[in-house]
Amino acid sequence: MSWHIKFLRRLVKERKLSPAERLSGRIAYMGSAFIMLSPYLLKHGDIGAITYVIGGILLVPQVWIAKQWNLVIINVNLIIGYIIYMLNT
Numbered sequence: 001m002s003w004h005i006k007f008l009r010r011l012v013k014e015r016k017l018s019p020a021e022r023l024s025g026r027i028a029y030m031g032s033a034f035i036m037l038s039p040y041l042l043k044h045g046d047i048g049a050i051t052y053v054i055g056g057i058l059l060v061p062q063v064w065i066a067k068q069w070n071l072v073i074i075n076v077n078l079i080i081g082y083i084i085y086m087l088n089t
Contacts, residue, residue, distance in 0.1 A: 020065055021065055021066075024061040024062040024064075024065050025062055027058050027061060027062065028058060028059050028061070028062035028063075030058055031054070031055040031056070031057070031058025031059035031062075032055065032059065033055075034051045034052070034054050034055030034058065035051075035052060035055035035056070035059070035078075037051055038051040038052040038055060046086055046089065049082045049085050049086045049089075050086070052078060052082040053078075053079050053082045053083060053086075055078075056075045056076075056078040056079040056082070057079060059071075059075050060072060060075050060076070060079075063075065
């Protein structure tokens with residue numbers, strides 16, 4: 001094995017994901033799908049806003065566990081914004 005491959009392997013930490021990390025990752029895929037689908041559903045009443053809120057709620061656990069606080073704030077903002085949107089329509 002050459003020296004640069006050994007060096008690169010030393011840079012990567014091998015670790016297993018905890019059950020909470022695995023579950024939150026799977027839930028986040030569903031949340032991402034809801035958010036990707038939502039813009040196409042906005043013109044069909046409240047269903048688009050509801051799917052935005054559900055998608056945001058499903059994404060929060062993954063970014064919370066990963067301690068990506070900027071994404072937590074973005075998702076909470078999305079949830080609050082679309083709840084206000086639904087209440088005003």
